[in-house]
Structures are given as structure tokens and as C-alpha cells.
Amino acid sequence: MAVIAVKYCGGCNPRYDRVGFVRSLQGDFPELEVAGADAAEPDFALVVCGCPARCVQHEQLTGRQGKFVAASPEDREALCAALAEMR
Template sequence: MKCGVRFCGGCNPQYDRGKAFEEIKNQIKDVDFVNAVEGVPHDLLLVIGGCSSCCAGYEQFETKNGVLKMWNKTHIERICDEINKKKD
């Protein structure tokens, strides 16, 4: 499964978004995480926001199985669970 990843601009990050993403990748080894690219269909899209606004735009990306959004490091386990459900 190919999961496109979209980060917010980082104007008000309340946690280390890169570290959170690394934790997700370490927990889910069999998913191909790539930078989201317009015009390229992704199986899933992960939007990583730095605060509760989670304002990163993502409507321009194509996805077959929807969008998962996170804006807090406490969301890591939920995101991993949701990705695992989508890949089955």
C-alpha cells in the first residue's frame, strides 16, 4: 500500500511532527510512505498537522481509501490502527 504524507507548514507546532512520523513508520514497516504528490493516486493520505487547527490542505490529492488526520502525538496509536485496518 502506498500512503501519501502531507505535513502542515509548521507555523505553530505543539509537538515534533517528524518524530511522530518516524514512530508511525517504525510501527508499520510494510507500507510505502511517500510525499503526497498532486495527480498521483495514493491508496491512503496521512495529513500531519502540528496543532489542533490541522489546517494543511489536502483536497488536491487523489486517494482511494480516504484521509487520516493527526494533530497531536497522542494520535500515533490511532493512526497506526487505522492504517493497519485499511491495508487488510
């Protein structure tokens, strides 16, 4: 089972439901195990920002097969494409 480490921004003023965004991915990718940002050597890293400011620091977060920074629901398609390549 592939592990995806998720780091959220602080959520000071999110433009969309960030937690719901991650939860919906699990529906499309049931083989993925969602873990926290401190997961050891995750297969994939996902940074979920609540707005275009993308202010969260995530340099320390890496995934062995890639990393994606999402900042709106419109990023879902590109993210799903990246996750599908990992299969």
C-alpha cells in the same frame, strides 16, 4: 508495498515533532512506503498538522483506502488502527 502520501502543515508553531511522528509509523508498519503529497494514487493519505488549528489545505489529497488527519501525538492510536485495517 502500500504507499502512504504524507502532507505536512507549514510548521509555523508545531506542538510536537511531526517528522518524528511519521518516522515512528514506519517502525510499526515497515511494509508502508512513505511518499510526498504529490504521489500518484496513494493507498492512504496522511495529513500531519502541528496543532489543533488544522489549517493546512488538503482537499486535493486522497487515498484509495482512506485518509487521516493527525493533529497531536494522541492521534497515533487511531491512525495505527486505520492503517492496520488496510493490511
